[in-house]
Amino acid sequence: MRTFTLTCLALFMTLTGSPSQAASDAAVEDFDSIKLYTLKNDQGMTVKVTNYGAIITSITVPDRDGNPGDVVLGYNNVEGYINAVDKPYFGAVVGRYGNRIAEGSFTLDGETYSLAVNNGENSLHGGIIGFDKVVWTVKSADDRSIELTYVAKDMEEGYPGNLDVSVTYTVTDENQLVIDYHATTDKATPVNLTQHTYFNLQGEGEGSILDHELMLNANEFTPVDQGLIPTGKTPNVEGTPFDFTSAKPIGRDIDDDHEQLTFGGGYDHNWVLNKSGEADAPTLAARVHDPASGRVLTVSTTEPGIQFYCGNFLDGRLQGKSGKTYGHRSGFCLETQHYPDSPNQPNFPSTILRPGDTYQTQTVFGFSTK
Structure with a gap:
């Protein structure tokens, strides 16, 4: 049976400054569940995933000379993701609705819903506490694949319906990262999940991507x-x-x-x-x-x-x-x-x-x- 790597992430940290409501909510009862999982294949590809925000913290792949390099932006600990200036959504799954909804409002089946507004007058990436700022449950994991689940409650951030979500990351022998999204609901609701990893194929922290x-x-x-x-x-x-x-x-x-x-x-x-x-x-x-x-x-x-x-x-x-x-x-x-x-x-x-x-x-x- 395959084994998987499990690493605790800064669980006893002290948050400084003015952490967001999302940070305090997570710290109250869920911080002991935050872990880092390492997926890998035999070709030199490694992917690290945390159950905070279903975030991809690292993807290491070789260059043309076979030298491995991390090609995604991110941090070494949870504090970095929670306290990042302007909340760039590094590596996270965003939802319940990725991208923008105008004026934080929509009408569905004759009823108008008002969403949490966090991008000027608009709602962006699920609102103030979207899927990127919650702790997901790890349903299963081994050294090739991990399935994470989350239940978004009815009217969470203004969206109708209890939404059961799962995201599965799988690393293949062909140096692919396969991402499968599934969701079901008990009320009609908009759903638009996406992955918000920032890439730099020259290497994380290696400057501009304009020549890509x-x-x-x-x-x-x-x-x-x-x-x-x-x-x-x-x-x-x-x-x-x-x-x-x-x-x-x-x-x-x-x-x-x-x-x-x-x-x-x-x-x-x-x-x-x-x-x-x-x-x-x-x-x-x-x-x-x-x-x-x-x-x-x-x-x-x-x-x-x-x-x-x-x-x-x-x-x-x-x-x-x-x-x-x-x-x-x-x-x-x-x-x-x-x-x-x-x-x-x-x-x-x-x-x-x-x-x-x-x-x-x-x-x-x-x-x-x-």
């Missing part, structure tokens, strides 16, 4: 207003800085004089994925190559969209696990998802989960070199 070459398998994207809420339109990317249909450096067009880049401070948008094959089978969403290390990240998903965010709000105030600061655009996210604000956008694919149905999505992060 990105391909997005998407001919359209969803433009936003100044509050980063989609307008409802899905224009073609051709002839715009948002065209990644052929691989190009992330930094090539990022400073172009374009209204959407001004609104996002760079790229912080959802792309409409070109889907092919069976609906429940993952299809290619993105590919990223770092010329310096030779590492390649491929993202496949069953989801209809992907949010590409290039660390526009990182500004050097956060110091990561290697002791290096995270400067402007030193990490990127590829968040597979349904579109932002879908509960208020009837033309977007529905995110409503109803009793008797099962929310089930899969995303695969694959690593290689060239």
Whole structure:
């Protein structure tokens, strides 16, 4: 039988400063359950996961010369994730609704629900205490896979329904990290789960990601207003800085004089994925190559969209696990998802989960070199 590595994370720590309500809630009764789990294969790939926020704290994969390196941003202890300036959601599963819901409100089956507002006038990534700030239960774990579960109570952060959620991380021999999401509910409710890991394929803390070459398998994207809420339109990317249909450096067009880049401070948008094959089978969403290390990240998903965010709000105030600061655009996210604000956008694919149905999505992060 496989064994798994279990490491306690700073359980007797003293929180300083002004911790958030999420921190105090966790500390009262759940801190003794926070652990760190190590998944690995025989090819030199290692993934570390904590049950606080279902956070991926580390992914170590070899470069083109076989040298291992950690390629995700994060911290060495729970305090770092709880007390991080501006709460960047490093490595976390976000929900109940990943991304933004306009004005923290939506109407479902004739009833209007008011959500916790935490991003200007909008609700972002589940609210004030989203899934990234709670302690998940570890249902099973070995050295290749871990399943984490959480029950979000009816009206938690304003969302209707008791939502039973599970997230499973699995490392394969092909240097893939497979992420499976499942959820059921006892009331109709919006659900949109995603993984918020920040990548730097040159290595965590190794500077800008602007030379990384990105391909997005998407001919359209969803433009936003100044509050980063989609307008409802899905224009073609051709002839715009948002065209990644052929691989190009992330930094090539990022400073172009374009209204959407001004609104996002760079790229912080959802792309409409070109889907092919069976609906429940993952299809290619993105590919990223770092010329310096030779590492390649491929993202496949069953989801209809992907949010590409290039660390526009990182500004050097956060110091990561290697002791290096995270400067402007030193990490990127590829968040597979349904579109932002879908509960208020009837033309977007529905995110409503109803009793008797099962929310089930899969995303695969694959690593290689060239």
